[in-house]
Amino acid sequence: DIQMTQSPSSLSASVGDRVTITCRASQGIRTELSWLQQKPGKAPKRLIYAVSSLESGVPSRFSGSGSGTEFTLTISSLQPEDFATYYCLHHHSYPLTFGQGTKLEIK
Amino acid sequence: EVHLVESGGGLVQPGGSLRLSCAASGFTFKNYWMGWVRQAPGKGLEWLANIKQDGSEKYYVDSVKGRFTISRDNAKNSLYLQMNSLRAEDTAVYYCARAWSYSSGWFDYWGQGTLVTVSS
Numbered sequence: 001d002i003q004m005t006q007s008p009s010s011l012s013a014s015v016g017d018r019v020t021i022t023c024r025a026s027q028g029i030r031t032e033l034s035w036l037q038q039k040p041g042k043a044p045k046r047l048i049y050a051v052s053s054l055e056s057g058v059p060s061r062f063s064g065s066g067s068g069t070e071f072t073l074t075i076s077s078l079q080p081e082d083f084a085t086y087y088c089l090h091h092h093s094y095p096l097t098f099g100q101g102t103k104l105e106i107k
Numbered sequence: 108e109v110h111l112v113e114s115g116g117g118l119v120q121p122g123g124s125l126r127l128s129c130a131a132s133g134f135t136f137k138n139y140w141m142g143w144v145r146q147a148p149g150k151g152l153e154w155l156a157n158i159k160q161d162g163s164e165k166y167y168v169d170s171v172k173g174r175f176t177i178s179r180d181n182a183k184n185s186l187y188l189q190m191n192s193l194r195a196e197d198t199a200v201y202y203c204a205r206a207w208s209y210s211s212g213w214f215d216y217w218g219q220g221t222l223v224t225v226s227s
Contacts, residue, residue, distance in 0.1 A: 034213055036152075043202055043217040044144075044152065050212060087152055091213045094166040096154040 002026050004090055006099025012107045013078055021073045021102045023088035028068045032092040035064055035073045038101075039084045047086075048073065080106075109133040109216045111203045116221030123193050123225070129186040129203030129218055137161075137181040142206035142214070143188050145199040153199075156188070157206045171197075193225045 003026040013019050023033065035048040046055050048064040051071060061076040075082055083106050088099040115127040129141070142157040156167045156177040165177050176189040186203055200220040207213050 036214070038152075043219050044214075045217070046215050049215070053212075055215070089152075089154075089214065091207070094157075095168045096157075098152040098154065101151045 001095055002029060002090055002092060002097060004088055004097050004099040006088055006102055008102060009100060010103045010105065012105050014107045015078050015080060017078045017107075019075050019078060019104065021086055021088075021104075023066075023071045023073075023099045025069045025071075025090055025092075029090045029092035031067060032090055033064075033066070033071050034089045034091065035062075036087045036089060037082075037084050038087065044087065078104075109205065111205065111216060111218035113201060113203050113218045113221035116201065116223045118224045118226065119193055120227050121194060121225055124189070124191045125193065125223060127188040127190065127201055127203075127221060127223070129188075131184045131186065131203075131205075134205070134216075136179075136184040139208045139211075140206040141177075141179060141186045142204050143177060143186075144202045144204055144214075144217075145197075146202070146220075147196070147199040150199075155201075158186070190223070193223075195225050197223065198225045199223060 005024045007022050031051040033051050036044040037047050038044040047058050052064045063074050085101050085103045087101050110132045112130045119125050143155040158165050158177045174192045178187045200222050202220045203218040204214050205216040
């Protein structure tokens with residue numbers, strides 16, 4: 001099974017900051033990775049698919065990069081609505097696995 | 108507009124069974140793989156199962172294999188999760204999701220979730 005190690009598990013940042021979240025796969029997953037955002041009490045929402053393709057309607061301050069085993073989600077300038085929990089998800093092979101999540105909090 | 112609406116959650120005793128349903132609308136259901144994902148209270152997301160468009164292929168995470176069964180009825184635009192031999196650790200919010208198609212990729216739409224509580 002492929003394990004996804006996501007870091008950091010929590011992050012405190014201010015509005016306007018640039019933040020980066022990393023996911024490392026235990027083996028190569030090519031570009032078969034998505035990023036999701038979840039706000040408290042809500043369903044997850046896909047932000048990025050295929051490593052770097054932005055979901056329709058998602059602000060361009062979100063971006064994804066990486067390949068193989070290391071992937072990053074970057075938010076270029078944090079906005080108040082971005083404070084949430086973020087998950088990576090690999091879909092290279094079964095079983096699919098999520099990263100442990102990164103809780104982004106306001107400093 | 109795509110809508111996925113889960114139902115069937117509730118309180119069940121350990122060892123009991125429950126059947127979750129997911130009603131889909133706003134897209135051609137039979138063209139998509141569908142899946143279930145859960146989230147225990149205060150924890151992260153766990154993928155559980157996916158089912159192919161025609162139901163001919165099903166995949167499960169080991170923790171539910173042999174206890175949970177995913178199925179679908181394309182005529183009713185519905186997805187199901189039959190859960191047997193439930194344990195306390197199955198307590199979670201269960202999400203239905205549109206799992207995959209060539210044009211839309213993976214897990215692009217999610218339902219609002221239904222809470223399953225396993226407790227005596």
